[in-house]
Amino acid sequence: MPSPNSAQTTIDMLTLTILQTRGPSHGYGIANAIQELSDEALRIDEGSLYPALHRMEEAGWISAEWTITENKRRARIYRITAAGTKQLTSEKERWIKFSGGVARVLRLA
């Protein structure tokens, strides 16, 4: 398991949160939402989102299905699964615990 504050975990949490709050979306929509939410603070290549999506799909946190767009292109729509929701919750708890710990250390220092 990657360390809680690695870039990978960050992308995972952002993606899961976006899918949970905004509903199913394609990769492009998720990429835009990440930029918008992180106020463009998270500077990553848009492309690197896709391996992350596929990894989460293999892990069973999100599921995907193909649809046909109005322009007759194939588009892949992702949605969060029950396992994904569970993962997000536990990840959030860990994050809160971790940041709480850091805050305590900072306060005591």
Add this chain to the structure above:
Amino acid sequence: MSWISRWRNTFRARRLDQDLVDEIGDHLARRTEDLEREGATHQEAARRARLTFGSINQVREQSRAVRLWPMIEGTAQDVRYAWRGMRRSPMFAMTAVISLGLAIGANTAIFSIVDAVLLRPMPVAEPDQLFTLWTKEGESDTFSYPAFDEMRTAAKSSARLALFDSPYRVEAQAFDPNAPRDEAIQQFVSPDAFDVLGVPPAIGRLFSVNEGTLPVAVLSYDYWRARFQSDPLVVGRTLFVSGRPYSIVGVARQQFSGVEAGKFVDIWIPVTQADPGMLIQPEYRPFHLIGRLTPGLTREQIAAQLQPSFHRHETLEARSGATGVSLFRRAFSRPLWVMLAVAACTLLIACANVASLLLARSTARAGEMAMRASLGASRGRLLRQMLTESFLLSSLAGAGGYLLAGVLAPMLVTLTSTQADPIRVDLSLDGPVLAFCVALCSISTLLFGVAPAWQATVDRPMSRLGGAARLGRWFVGVQVAFAFCLVTGGAGFVFSLRNLTSVDTGFDPRGVTVLTAANDLGPRQRDLQLTLMRQLRARTALLPGVQSAATAWNPLLSGGRRAERVAVAGQPASATEETFYRVSPGYLATLRTSLLEGRDFVSSDDDTEPIPTIVNRKFLDRYHLALGREFHGAQGIRHRVIGVAANSLYGSLRKGFEAIAYIPMKPPRAFTLYVRSTLDPGTVGRLVEREAKTLGSGLHVRDMATLESLVGNTILKEKLLAGIGASFAFLGLTLAAVGLFGMLNYSVARRTKEIGIRSTLGAARSSVVLLVIEESLGMILLGLGVGLAASLVLLRFSQALLYEVEPADPMVFGTAVAVFMAAALVAGSMPALRAASIDPAIALRHE
């Protein structure tokens, strides 16, 4: 990442890659559209979209890695895990691999022969255009030369017709008439035979359509390589075949060994150089005809076109010629299919056996399964795990079986081959045979792996035990059914062989050595030949340890015969042809066939009419003859009966006594010498060879055999079937007995507590035993019923192969039931005793 390229070709990887390309394409298109909406030109927008996306190739590689690794890793993990599991219970793994391996090996071995003999097309151009000619009524595929000539003309442009003689053994001498002789197989063919088949030369040339009168020969590639070490300079040199010189003109292409599966031809000679007598007699029909159809025509059309030129009351049929012609195939195609069916039965038993082993093991591993399930392994994952174990088992068994087949198949072929009729089969274990072996492994995995895996991963553990027991009984039922089938089949073949070996031969084959003697004298030196033959016989008879010696034409039981129609004065000639056998004085005495009436031949007897003739009882009765009476043979030649002999065999054990007329010896170039002695055959051969050398004129001895082995050779097929049938029956029975034992034992273990309670409450020992047996009894009886029905079908199908054994033969079925009951008793007694001896006090503490 080299594994990416390895996986790229797999179906899943290719589909994933296309999906990825589409997904990235969709992303870029959306970004471009958005940028265009903000006012950028299309080109600029597309450029910026790609820029913000980053390296497309890198994304593709990363994504592939993410997706395919779990698959590969999962499989590797499954295999590792399965391997560990097998090493933990090596007895189980060994039993399963050995029983499956034996069954897969046997199936693969027999299939490799089926493939070589029955299925594989000849290595010629467009084999599908080839056809062979048959007569429908006679079920015969041999014709006379005049018939061939007329049909060839009648075929016109619709087809080209080629002729092939039956291959036979000759003695060949390389380059020099005094060189040592070696055996070779020679075949006469029509000069255009290679053309029609589309076989090119490897070196030199093949026969031309207008082959002159100069004697020429073509060698097969194998013979050229083995005998002449692939020396290209043999072309143009002289090969002596049966003492006649032939000029070698070329070598046929590699792998082409003639048109007969089971026979490898070494030397081809144009039929135009054969004895002209072979080519004019319409009664002499040894020739196979193979034709090549002009594209667009059907075999039915060509048969109809040739029919008018075929002056017989028989209907012509054109069958596929892609696999050539074969006497061996005709003799062995049914036995081969029967053997394959028998081997398949064994495989099914082995599968059911391994399935029940797996089932028992998975019951023992129920705890482990439950733990893995609670740790989050899905049922699919567990199923996959268990099937991987099954697949590993059958792969190991398949690899072993494949190696076993490589040894077994040539052994089986050797069993069908005799000195006089050598059989060689080009067994290749690649291609279809390998595919067959792999398919067997996969099918076996499904057969034995799926049900136990399904059962082991059932969600509710409590329902598992009952289900496993039920499933186990099914497996035992299957084993019982097939094992019974094998036992009846084996019993049928063994009884058939016993019936054949107890057939009265009419002579005493023990102690008789059969030799062939040949000389180099030409047909004009008949007198000298006769003298040589008589001297050899006389000298042999005087050898120490030799009781008597006699000469004859071809040896008995070897397929050769001279047959003539018989006419008794005032009556038309017989419909059937009878056997006329040339023998010397002392022949009957040497074979210990009694002379019932009249006298034996004397050395002054010859072919002067009326020819002095000894007939056997059957001949005498069939034509109502008596001592001193006369009858007519072929062309009205007169015979006078001077003696009557007891009945004896001529062709084979199966045919029984035939009507035989013995006529006085006339010297051919090669003749048969029968020697009755107390010596071993090798010594007889050496002594006779020495006598032959001192007589000179190139007299020499070859083909030494005992008369007993000649008798045995006529029932090779039956011996083979009995041997294989009995081995498979034993194997199947053992497997089934082990299966039955395992299930009963398991059933006792499972019900120990119940048995304990019952015994405490006063149940008799016998009723406890019955309790264990009765729950399996239904399934065993069902299995027996199915097995009985199946064996009736099997025996009916093999009826033609059995000798004096009926499909529902009471002896066969009685024996099978007895053997089966004995095996069941052995398998069942231990668990039953264990059940009966359960101590109630201990049993109640159980669990």
